Amino acid sequence: MTDIGSMSLMVAFLVALYVMVAASLGKALNYRELADSARAGLLAAAGLLTLASAAMVYAFVTRDFTIQYVYQYSSSDMSLPYTIAAWWAGQAGSLLLWAWVLSIMGVVVVWQNRRQNLALLTVIIAVIAGVLAFFLGLATFVSNPFDKLPFSAAEGEGLNPLLENMGMFFHPTTLYLGYVGFTIPFAFAIAALVSNRLDDQWIRSTRRWTLFAWFFLGVGNLFGAQWAYVELGWGGYMGWDPVENASIMPWLAGTAYLHSVMIQQRRGMLKVWNMALIIATFALSIFGTFLTRSGVLSSVHTFSVGPMGPLFVSFILVVLAVSVGLLWYRLPQLRSESEMDSLVSRESSFLFNNLLLVGVAFAMFWGTVFPLISEAVTGTKVTVGPPFYNQVIPPILLALLAIMAVCPLIGWRKASRSNLLRNFLRPFVTSLAMPIALVALGVTNVWAVGSSWILAFVVATATLEFYRGLRARRRTRGEDPFRGLPRLVASNKPRYGGLIVHLGFVVMAAGVVASSLFSTSVEGVLQPGDSLDIKNYQVTYRGLKEYQTASNQVVSASLEISKGGRFLQTMQAEKYYHRNHDNPVTEVGLRSTLMEDLYIILAGWDDNAGSATFKILVNPMVTWIWLGGGVLLLGTVIAIWPDRRERDRLVRREQHVLEREVARVQP
Amino acid sequence: MTTPARTAPAQGRHPGPGGATAFWKRKKFMIVAAVVLLALAYLIIVGIQNAAMYYLTAGELLAKGESIGERVRLGGTVAQDSVHAVSGGMTLHFDVTDGQQSIPVTYQGVVPDAFTPGGEVVVEGALTPEGTFNADILLAKCPSKYVPSI
Known part of the structure; x- marks a missing residue:
């Protein structure tokens, strides 16, 4: 065999x-x-x-x-x-x-x-x-x-015992489906360039492939974050490690591409940009595969020696040279069919969404390769760690979310005053309730209050859009909202699927903002019977025991959790020692609720003194990140679902194009 | 929602009555896009300035005279037999070496699972006047064969 x-x-x-x-x-x-x-x-x-x-x-x-x-x-x-x-x-x-x-x-x-x-x-x-x-x-x-x-x-x-986790089944596989999947739209793009068929046929034919790849790459990253959260035992889900960045960059470029192709399909603009984006997305996918597979983990110490690195780099360079060469050659055929009319328009909001998405990707790329660049230029290696990303990325993402609120409802070409007032006045005002409520509850963090407003604004505009659709269906067909909603969504799957995806991101963003701003932690050495207080939890250490599984020696600390004086449950925080590996694997004690996670790490113990050392964190709203992933799945499936109307539309348009051709040939 | 059909090419490209406004329109876009790009560039440059840290080996850090108190990343190998833990696992002493020179490191915090004597680490912190490196971040490179260096 x-x-x-x-x-x-x-x-x-x-x-x-x-x-x-x-x-x-x-x-x-x-x-x-x-x-x-x-x-x-x-x-x-x-x-x-x-x-x-x-x-x-x-x-x-x-x-x-x-x-x-x-x-x-x-x-x-x-x-x-x-x-x-x-x-x-x-x-x-x-x-x-x-x-x-x-x-x-x-x-x-x-x-x-x-x-x-x-x-x-x-x-x-x-x-x-x-x-x-x-x-x-x-x-x-x-x-x-x-x-x-x-x-x-x-x-x-x-x-490796670290890999013996459910994540092993989902994270690499979904990530690879994403990486590999982007090859298909890339291949179509190159084919369109070579064959000089530069209408939007190649884009329409690959819409589902792109969504498929984009979705799996995104979900692959989420699975990875979840895995890191439960397995690596440092209390977080994203460490801005080069490998993590490398798999997010193609996703960001792919997101930009998914949006900007809509402008090409509607208005015949941004053709060169779309080509450039899909080429970049593919190249970044290969780059991501390369970083993951070339011996870089949890350190700034990237780019292993050996033939693999140079081969990957050469391949990426060849891909870039060939595609950019082709793109250059076809530039005259890729002229825009129309012009941007106004700064306040759908097209313009897509353009800025693209600039920001590519901006985030570039910031990540720059931070990732900065050590190499600084070493090449100045001779000393200078690195940037999480503080760089934490400072640079959030403002851009918030700006993106603000655009997300405006983009789906703003008028094409030139949004009129009445369009703006009709679509945005009410959501804008009602969403103010969110930050006001937070301030009233005593939240003083500017970032939290500001983000909450932007997120509420996105939800409000999307809700308004759903509400209008339902109202129209009630008027014209007398459908009640419960029956109307699925039919409304089915009437334009790409649009409503997209809106649901946006809502998924809002849920996720809420989790990210809350968990990164309001995470708290305590550390301490405890004797059995001692306890640590964190927020209104009281964690009491009950003792240590050791036991043997098929291939592991396990050290397990038992802890009693009570909240506000009321007993909740007993939890275990453990270390696994695999018989074939020197390094232990931390199995954190995790109690997840919708509002917050209690996260307990067994950091060490002293057999003689009978004490054990713990680090305990309370991370608010982490569950929302995974829930947002679920909403994302729902929206993507809706957007990708086969659609008879869409097919009819395509057939009609193809006929139209054909008739035009015929009319041109026979004047 | 109203969606206009694909519109005919705008006339702005051709010289004529529409030319001047089209030029102005494009210029407006250029200016706003330039502002956005400058803002992005500003964020990145300031971010790098604030967060940039030297990444040095033990020898380089020692050679770099006036580096006491400056926050740097120190990379190297954990010297065999140099590791000892205090107080049940939250404080760790070990030497980071580049093969020739080594620096004693004191780390406060949870020790990552991947940490092993003889393994590669990156620590973040500062050198004290006494010559110890006080670290509060410890990254251990996974020594397992998950990533064989081919």
Whole structure:
């Protein structure tokens, strides 16, 4: 089975190379058979990679420790789910996963476009095959998951205990779906450039792909934040680590792209900008994969040595050179069809939303690569840590949220005075209730009060929009709001789905603002019976016990929690010592409620004195961040859902374009 | 919501009656966009100035004479056998070395799981006149094979 795996991997690499060349030549020479063989080749590569992936899983499940990768990342005592998840625990397996997912997406693209976009398809296949060949080249020659172990071993080393968490199933997989997914709109963009089909066909064809990739990348980041929160044991969910930043940057660029393409579809503007954004999004996705997979973790100490780094950097440079070259070549064909009319308009608000999103991405990029730049320029390494991001990012995000309130309702072209008054006067005034209420409750933090107003403003404008829709349905069809709401949403899924996504961000932002401004903590050394007070919680230490699980020695501290004198529950804060690893794993005691999380870290203990040391945090509203993720899911699913009306609209427009063409040819 | 159909290309591009206003319109956009970009640039530059910290090895920090009290990041390896903990785990003493020179570090706080003697760390804090490095942030690079350096 191993041989089948490594053979299929090798052959898949050769096939991908062939597909890339055949598709390119087929397009250049207009040679139909060559292009057809490329299409078949892509299917073959997907088949081979499915086989290789099956071989990988088989090797893990049968505990085949003759394979180095299986030896390094699993052991016989691991449960089946984690044994399979060990596939993406390391570099070689992740490369295989990346390639396999991309090849499957390639097959879906070929199938979706069996009757449409035929002019673009050959180039799309060439681009997908090119990216595939790069990853397969790495997986075959640099970091091969099927390499044999140079010695024989009866037992594997086992998975890093930090990775034995539910997050292992959701975080890497969703993140990869996002990273890989952005290849598809990128491939369409390149195909549009090469084939000189620069209308918005490529954008419309990839709307769902983009949403899909964008959603999974966002959710992947959320899963990562959640994992870090429960597993890394420092009380936070975001540390501005280079790896974290690297996976947020493509998401930000993708968000900008999702918005600005709407302007191109409506008004035929921002064509060059959209191309630049999707190129940047793809390049940042590769950059993110590279940072994650190149040996950078929890330190500013980035960019490992070895062939992987230079290869990734070269690949990114090639991608950028080719795409920017093509974009440059097609500049004359990418002229705007109309002009910005007014600063107070939908177009303008989208433009500024884009500037800010790209601004956030740039600030993150700058902070991440600053040590390298400073070292190259001045010779000394200067770093920027969390204070930089905490100072720079929040104001930009708040400005973005303010635009989010205005953008969906402001008029196109030039918003009239009456449009502004009608849409914004009431939400603006009613949302003032929020900051006033907070001040009345005794909140004096300017950031908290200001953010609460902006967030309330977003909610108020979105509510007004839903209210109007429902009122109109009641008038015209006599529907009551309960039946009207789902129908209203179904009547324009992209629009209402988008509004729901916005509300998801409001929920998330509320959680982020509250937890970052009002987190409190205490530390202390406790004897059994002693207690620590934090806010109105009282945490009493009851004692330490040790026990043994299948592969871990566990030290567990038992704590009694009461709030305002009333007993709530007993909690455990633990440290796990895996038999194969020197480092402990912290299992925090966590009590989550809608309003706040009580978060208890067992920091250490003294066996002789019988004491234990704790750090206890109260983080307000962290749950809102995960809830916001749920709302995000709901909104995205609605926006992505198949829509008959949308299809009819497209068909009508295509007919219109055709008639225009015919009219032009036969004057 | 009213959504206008895709509009015909504006006439602003061509010289003529609309030319001057179109030029002025574009200029307005340029100015506002420039203000936004300048504000972003200002935020980033000030942010860097406030948050920038030297990232040094033990040798570099010692060589850099007048650095007592200045907040820096010190990176290196935790010297084997130099680690000892006080008071149940919230204070930790260890030496950070770059292979040749080393600096004794006192860290206050929760020790990250990834911390091991012989492993790589980055500590943030300042050098005291006595020659100890007082750190309140400790980042340990995960020594596991999760990230093999190939």
